[in-house]
Amino acid sequence: MTDSTNGRPQPAPERHRGAVTLRRDSIPPSTADQKLLDSPHRGEWKTKDAWRALRILSEFVEGFDTLADLPPAVSVFGSARSTPGSYECELAESLGAALAEAGYAVITGGGPGVMEAANRGATEAGGMSVGLGIELPFEQGLNGWVDVGIDFRYFFVRKTMFVKYAQAFVVLPGGFGTLDELFEAITLVQTKKVTRFPVILMGTDYWGGLLDWMKDRMLGEGKISTMDLDLIQLTDDVAEAVRIIIDSEAVLSETSEPR
Numbered sequence: 717m718t719d720s721t722n723g724r725p726q727p728a729p730e731r732h733r734g735a736v737t738l739r740r741d742s743i744p745p746s747t748a749d750q751k752l753l754d755s756p757h758r759g760e761w762k763t764k765d766a767w768r769a770l771r772i773l774s775e776f777v778e779g780f781d782t783l784a785d786l787p788p789a790v791s792v793f794g795s796a797r798s799t800p801g802s803y804e805c806e807l808a809e810s811l812g813a814a815l816a817e818a819g820y821a822v823i824t825g826g827g828p829g830v831m832e833a834a835n836r837g838a839t840e841a842g843g844m845s846v847g848l849g850i851e852l853p854f855e856q857g858l859n860g861w862v863d864v865g866i867d868f869r870y871f872f873v874r875k876t877m878f879v880k881y882a883q884a885f886v887v888l889p890g891g892f893g894t895l896d897e898l899f900e901a902i903t904l905v906q907t908k909k910v911t912r913f914p915v916i917l918m919g920t921d922y923w924g925g926l927l928d929w930m931k932d933r934m935l936g937e938g939k940i941s942t943m944d945l946d947l948i949q950l951t952d953d954v955a956e957a958v959r960i961i962i963d964s965e966a967v968l969s970e971t972s973e974p975r
């Protein structure tokens with residue numbers, strides 16, 4: 717593809733699969749997650765899925781190998797659809813900068829919207845800005861503020877990395893993807909699969925209704941306990957969010973034993 721104004725080549729849409737870059741007609745219509753989860757032919761489960769396991773394994777190896785050298789980090793989640801200048805993008809950018817200034821790497825999904833704003837804040841403040849991208853059926857790449865990026869094929873492998881390499885989760889306003897990440901995090905803490913991190917919601921106005929519903933219905937009907945609600949902290953204040961993370965790390969390093 718060439719630019720009509722100066723004849724220079726323009727970047728074409730591309731898809732990354734491990735070390736492989738695919739462009740134009742070579743981009744397949746389906747994703748690896750679809751092939752694994754959505755395949756209707758039972759015959760393929762025997763012949764193809766066993767081989768897929770090796771690809772899944774290699775994705776874990778790539779993630780572990782790349783992220784093991786990160787400094788303490790915080791995973792930041794939020795809408796892929798938010799536009800620059802929105803209140804949640806402004807908040808994400810300030811948060812990314814404040815986390816970087818406090819010495820934390822910022823890990824996001826590497827996409828647009830809130831993710832991009834958090835990466836931007838971290839990069840501009842001189843911190844480490846990480847993007848864990850995901851292969852999607854429509855074209856997209858890691859946002860330009862990511863300094864260390866990995867493109868994952870499998871959602872569940874990527875989710876392991878968000879948890880394993882973070883000291884805390886901060887969740888800004890978002891849609892289904894963000895809610896999935898929030899509820900996975902709280903479930904992991906509630907079931908004590910992870911013991912080490914706070915889950916902070918930012919955007920009191922956005923999250924207020926959900927928290928009220930959780931209190932009225934979930935707690936009211938005994939589906940969760942009061943202690944479970946305490947797992948979530950709510951603030952609009954970036955400095956307070958960073959303080960919660962620092963304080964919880966200090967408490968844990970006093971109490972935790974080496975494993």
Ligand SMILES: C/C(=C\CNc1ncnc2c1ncn2[C@@H]1O[C@H](COP(=O)(O)O)[C@@H](O)[C@H]1O)CO
Pocket residue numbers: 792793794795796797824825826827828831849850852856889890891892893894895897
């Ligand atoms: C929808 C658009 C782009 C999608 N691109 C994404 N890239 C990376 N990560 C994503 C993307 N979409 C969702 N995620 C993950 O879920 C969270 C945001 O989902 P939501 O439904 O928008 O709340 C986010 O934290 C990511 O980890 C349009 O350009």
